[in-house]
Amino acid sequence: MTVESTAARKPRRSAGTKSTAGKTTTARKSPSTDPQLVQLLTPEGERVKNAEYDEYVAGITPDELRGLYRDMVLTRRFDAEATSLQRQGELGLWASLLGQEAAQIGSGRATREDDYVFPTYREHGVAWCRGVDPTNLLGMFRGVNNGGWDPSSNNFHLYTIVIGSQTLHATGYAMGITKDGADSAVIAYFGDGASSQGDVAESFTFSAVYNAPVVFFCQNNQWAISEPTEKQTRVPLYQRAQGFGFPGVRVDGNDVLACLAVTKWALERARRGEGPTLVEAYTYRMGAHTTSDDPTKYRADEEREAWEAKDPILRLRRYLEASNHADEGFFAELEAESEALGKRVREAVRAMPDPDHFAIFENVYADGHALVDEERAQFAAYQASFADEGGH
Amino acid sequence: MTVESTAARKPRRSAGTKSTAGKTTTARKSPSTDPQLVQLLTPEGERVKNAEYDEYVAGITPDELRGLYRDMVLTRRFDAEATSLQRQGELGLWASLLGQEAAQIGSGRATREDDYVFPTYREHGVAWCRGVDPTNLLGMFRGVNNGGWDPSSNNFHLYTIVIGSQTLHATGYAMGITKDGADSAVIAYFGDGASSQGDVAESFTFSAVYNAPVVFFCQNNQWAISEPTEKQTRVPLYQRAQGFGFPGVRVDGNDVLACLAVTKWALERARRGEGPTLVEAYTYRMGAHTTSDDPTKYRADEEREAWEAKDPILRLRRYLEASNHADEGFFAELEAESEALGKRVREAVRAMPDPDHFAIFENVYADGHALVDEERAQFAAYQASFADEGGH
Amino acid sequence: MAEAVTSKAVTSKSMALAKAINESLRRALESDPKVLIMGEDVGKLGGVFRVTDGLQKDFGESRVIDTPLAESGIVGTAIGLALRGYRPVVEIQFDGFVFPAYDQIVTQLAKMHARSLGKVKLPVVVRIPYGGGIGAVEHHSESPEALFAHVSGLKVVSPSNASDAYWMMQQAIQSDDPVIFFEPKRRYWDKAEVNTEAIPGPLHKAQVVREGTDLTLVAYGPMVKLCQEVAAAAAEEGKSLEVLDLRSISPLDFDSVQASVEKTRRLVVVHEAPVFLGSGAEIAARITERCFYHLEAPVLRVGGYHAPYPPARLEEEYLPGLDRVLDAVDRALAY
Amino acid sequence: MAEAVTSKAVTSKSMALAKAINESLRRALESDPKVLIMGEDVGKLGGVFRVTDGLQKDFGESRVIDTPLAESGIVGTAIGLALRGYRPVVEIQFDGFVFPAYDQIVTQLAKMHARSLGKVKLPVVVRIPYGGGIGAVEHHSESPEALFAHVSGLKVVSPSNASDAYWMMQQAIQSDDPVIFFEPKRRYWDKAEVNTEAIPGPLHKAQVVREGTDLTLVAYGPMVKLCQEVAAAAAEEGKSLEVLDLRSISPLDFDSVQASVEKTRRLVVVHEAPVFLGSGAEIAARITERCFYHLEAPVLRVGGYHAPYPPARLEEEYLPGLDRVLDAVDRALAY
Numbered sequence A, B: 001m002t003v004e005s006t007a008a009r010k011p012r013r014s015a016g017t018k019s020t021a022g023k024t025t026t027a028r029k030s031p032s033t034d035p036q037l038v039q040l041l042t043p044e045g046e047r048v049k050n051a052e053y054d055e056y057v058a059g060i061t062p063d064e065l066r067g068l069y070r071d072m073v074l075t076r077r078f079d080a081e082a083t084s085l086q087r088q089g090e091l092g093l094w095a096s097l098l099g100q101e102a103a104q105i106g107s108g109r110a111t112r113e114d115d116y117v118f119p120t121y122r123e124h125g126v127a128w129c130r131g132v133d134p135t136n137l138l139g140m141f142r143g144v145n146n147g148g149w150d151p152s153s154n155n156f157h158l159y160t161i162v163i164g165s166q167t168l169h170a171t172g173y174a175m176g177i178t179k180d181g182a183d184s185a186v187i188a189y190f191g192d193g194a195s196s197q198g199d200v201a202e203s204f205t206f207s208a209v210y211n212a213p214v215v216f217f218c219q220n221n222q223w224a225i226s227e228p229t230e231k232q233t234r235v236p237l238y239q240r241a242q243g244f245g246f247p248g249v250r251v252d253g254n255d256v257l258a259c260l261a262v263t264k265w266a267l268e269r270a271r272r273g274e275g276p277t278l279v280e281a282y283t284y285r286m287g288a289h290t291t292s293d294d295p296t297k298y299r300a301d302e303e304r305e306a307w308e309a310k311d312p313i314l315r316l317r318r319y320l321e322a323s324n325h326a327d328e329g330f331f332a333e334l335e336a337e338s339e340a341l342g343k344r345v346r347e348a349v350r351a352m353p354d355p356d357h358f359a360i361f362e363n364v365y366a367d368g369h370a371l372v373d374e375e376r377a378q379f380a381a382y383q384a385s386f387a388d389e390g391g392h
Numbered sequence C, D: 001m002a003e004a005v006t007s008k009a010v011t012s013k014s015m016a017l018a019k020a021i022n023e024s025l026r027r028a029l030e031s032d033p034k035v036l037i038m039g040e041d042v043g044k045l046g047g048v049f050r051v052t053d054g055l056q057k058d059f060g061e062s063r064v065i066d067t068p069l070a071e072s073g074i075v076g077t078a079i080g081l082a083l084r085g086y087r088p089v090v091e092i093q094f095d096g097f098v099f100p101a102y103d104q105i106v107t108q109l110a111k112m113h114a115r116s117l118g119k120v121k122l123p124v125v126v127r128i129p130y131g132g133g134i135g136a137v138e139h140h141s142e143s144p145e146a147l148f149a150h151v152s153g154l155k156v157v158s159p160s161n162a163s164d165a166y167w168m169m170q171q172a173i174q175s176d177d178p179v180i181f182f183e184p185k186r187r188y189w190d191k192a193e194v195n196t197e198a199i200p201g202p203l204h205k206a207q208v209v210r211e212g213t214d215l216t217l218v219a220y221g222p223m224v225k226l227c228q229e230v231a232a233a234a235a236e237e238g239k240s241l242e243v244l245d246l247r248s249i250s251p252l253d254f255d256s257v258q259a260s261v262e263k264t265r266r267l268v269v270v271h272e273a274p275v276f277l278g279s280g281a282e283i284a285a286r287i288t289e290r291c292f293y294h295l296e297a298p299v300l301r302v303g304g305y306h307a308p309y310p311p312a313r314l315e316e317e318y319l320p321g322l323d324r325v326l327d328a329v330d331r332a333l334a335y
């Protein structure tokens, strides 16, 4: 019964896990060959037919297709700008969405204005689709606030950092929609790592029992910081839903069309009163977890390289070009627009003022609190004492 | 958008739930006709063949069958005694297992001595199988301790009252077995209500990822206090496992042979390194939730009556009689043994001394704690002051 | 009860504390369609203490909601409902079962208003029957109020009598802040006059429930009644004790405590929760600072020990009782 | 560091605090095959602060375990492993992420020993990098120690320097009680001499880190260094401050605090956690009781405000700093 004798048992699973733990990608199914993966655009930009989901993008116009492309390009540009602003010390941290543009733009564009979105901390592309000014997202990463935009302006909730919590808020919000007799829907984002949190399971239970109109949109980007998805589950995540009594589907998360179609389908189910759906967008976190992270400690370059071939932007560009839906002028104009966005964000961040010191005491309570008032007064007196004496 | 307009939406599910919520049993599938339900003995006591699970009870002897019967009868007798001791004021509370004897004896007898059991607060029958003296179980219900038996004496953990927590302890223990290279297994009990707790989902995740040798044994007794199972799930609970990557099976929880067979199968899977299994024992809580509860507030008598026909003890008795495995003498002797057990429990409870006052300060820490020592000393001085002065 | 300035005999009736909360919830459900009741067994059963008795029958399953057995889920979905404009009143069945919801309460419920720079309001009431003295099994007798009062963004209150229970619940539901509402379960059956028309004083104001001159006893929830008994017993010995019912633990009405202590010059704080880092610690620290030159004796505290709540047959020794409080009173007076 | 009675120069080396914990964990893994390391990203990555760097490589995946992303699961399975005879050291990635595990910690880890009448021992260490000052986003800078110290059955400690970090971790792992081990994350990179052969003093004993006569400063974890700086600054003004490093918050070494206060007659407690119901409240209450006739001034407290930990650009105002502590010192001396 010593620790050394562990090997004697050799459960098949542990062995398997060990060999794939972030070392190679060989054990993983390629998304484009997995029969369970809904795909409408191949990595090469070819449109493939899908009996079930084609109808949800059937009427899409070239203009809308270019719109999706533009969304992805501008989101990536914004994201890159934020990363470089972090390097320059203008932001304390940045969580890049690089590689997940299709999952976010596809699903984000599937939402209706009256729908409500509950993001994690990485849904910059979804925020873009909801019309949130990207510079608003930077406040918390710069450290001037902890969020601070008005969620009700765009029906885009604050970023939630504690993993999984927002799935319950989404479920409650969706229960409220039902009570109101409205036909809006809710979409809750979370990651592959988050799937392990008890809160996420509880949100599955509540939404199923109350038949709440909520779509759980899991971006399986293969990593939770340094842990590969195998540390969270031994079967594909979309299957989790079934045991709670609602459907789950795995979509190619690097295919913006497929993400749009599948999310539309799921949102429409919700509107029709058919309850929750789990969408697993199979994608890849191309960058570090955040700017504080160093992925070379735990994953091989080859993995990233393999996913580069599936780039979400490249694939839509190929399709646009092949189908003559976009010309040189469009791409050039977009390039200019990107630059302008980068510049605007850069300037906006640099101009962002530090918060007033008294902000510490603001908005702790909606109806006030005697202790906060007392401490604010003490703080004011203390601050004033420096004005008088010039401090110690 | 008023609350009244809720009806406008009419999700199909809510409507369905409403009609079955504890009012009638019509909407529920009868366990004996559900094709998914593993059954080896019909309510009428007929042995039915089962290709998958027969082998696990193939060698069972008449003596062992009588043993199962005896276990169930004595457990029920003990349980009834405890209920009446509560009525007499000897216990503060009792959680009766009435109706769940087959689920508990079948699964309990499937365990090996070196296996480890994590119960809820209702596993009196499992405790019996593990050799825990039944009077030991009564201490916490009498209020003289909060458990207090030595779990390692019988590999039977303390009762866990906070719903679902023990499933994680079971998983951790099972992970330890793997590390030790042993081939023991763990069985964790929980209820249909508990299935909603985040901890239970996390235990599914951990056990799957580490391929831990644990059997999750859910006694779906149809009720979590006043809430029917429909308030916890909209699909059968055994299906929950699949989405976590391990098998789930529903067994007739009033059929002791089936419970024995299915649990043996699951424990052997665990021993072979095949990881966790979920067993849902479909049964019924014949009594109140606890002696504090009044089920007439929320469920109809007819439901209980319907389940009486499926009584676990009656069905084994019919089988024993029909197959001539037990004679009058056996039943008479068992009746006498029951009486003796009742008497012994009654006497033991009445003789149970109140704990010493200083027990408050005992075992708070294994290595001691200055504040506890200080408070103990103050308490002693305070107590002593009454001896001196005769108190206020 | 908070200063009832007017009262018509006809609107006042004797009610048990549990019933007063029930009536208060009923009134809230009637007057605001956004109010919801959620929790385990709150619907058909009416709660294990019958506090929500009859409400589902009268307001339907859409307003009075039996939830799955998952406390984090209950609070988490209540937050979502509040974001949608509802005012959920959630029940945690017993004190010891609030901890699975602790993350949602501390990290989300308490902080979302600040996180949104005031844009989001979460008018959620979390009802928790708490405290001991009812001979229950483990986890059914705890007093975790300090674990919530330490957390900014939450308000924490506890009524001691039926009238306060009625009115404080009205005010908690009307508050735009999350309120943790600790109900003294062993007083659920205690009756008092409740005037449902009286205009109550502020939710977070303490109340002198007995005037005295020699020493101040501060308590809240279940211990107020005990302190009144202590004061009565002490009076027989010629000692005049003032009893202050805090009613609110966050914010805590230090002004009222200070005013009383400036008069009596001695203070004993009583609560069921463990003394170490219990709310008495904060009261002692702050009142000592405010009344340093007034205090004739250190602030003494009577409460639970640094040990898990004991089995029922020991709870009488564990809980503050008449003699233990009197002992502290004597010690304080002996300085 | 706890009184190092012997020291050979050869066994002492300068180490950052994070590295000292790393070395201590390594030594524990080497000397006891039952010791396990568990947590999110503790394996291949070596933890987000690199505290477990290299341990999985050297001790394997069976001893150094990357867990699913679920804190309740981490602590809950650690309890199970402890029941099986293991001694898990679990990491919670940041202070603000401990709350999903709060139920398992408070209800199971803390109480199971008592529940079993002493039959079960749970030697589990829960490591939590805590506190602010590193410019992080929300939930990465909290100081929740009072929420654990109030709970009996747990021991709560926090080292302030590399040497203590090394030895206190050894002692925490050897303890048969659950220990919540708060690591002052902003001191992770601070170096100090660590003598890996010194025989340490008791884990729960406070340490005078600077002697003084006019006032006692009590702190632990990240605030000890600040208090030393305060004492140095005050010395320049001719004030002699004694600095006491508590090291342990539960149990709390009141004897050492009392001894110091009986000498200096004035006490200021400093912690990052909010003042209201923070550990300073207990220290103030208890020391006032113990030293009522010695204190020339009320015990003053410097800590966080009753507000959520603010965004990074405000943390300097929120956290106790040199001037704020000096201000409290001046106020205490002015009595």
Ligand SMILES: Cc1ncc(C[n+]2csc(CCOP(=O)(O)OP(=O)(O)O)c2C)c(N)n1
Residues within 6 Å of the ligand: A122, A161, A162, A163, A190, A191, A192, A193, A194, A195, A221, A223, A224, A225, A285, A289, D040, D069, D071, D093, D097, D100
């Ligand atoms: C409750 C909690 N535990 C730990 C963390 C620290 N943490 C931040 S992100 C992260 C990984 C999340 O992985 P995943 O859910 O896959 O989302 P991704 O970052 O890949 O988008 C961790 C562990 C946290 N934020 N909250």
Ligand SMILES: Cc1ncc(C[n+]2csc(CCOP(=O)(O)OP(=O)(O)O)c2C)c(N)n1
Residues within 6 Å of the ligand: B122, B161, B162, B163, B190, B191, B192, B193, B194, B195, B221, B223, B224, B225, B285, B289, C040, C069, C071, C093, C097, C100
């Ligand atoms: C975390 C938690 N919440 C609430 C309770 C109160 N409670 C005790 S038993 C129970 C119902 C449990 O139902 P189930 O899991 O089906 O088990 P059963 O009682 O039917 O055996 C509830 C809600 C608890 N013990 N723990």
Ligand SMILES: [Mg+2]
Residues within 6 Å of the ligand: A191, A192, A193, A219, A220, A221, A222, A223, A224, A225
């Ligand atoms: Mg991920």
Ligand SMILES: [Mg+2]
Residues within 6 Å of the ligand: B191, B192, B193, B219, B220, B221, B222, B223, B224, B225
């Ligand atoms: Mg049940």
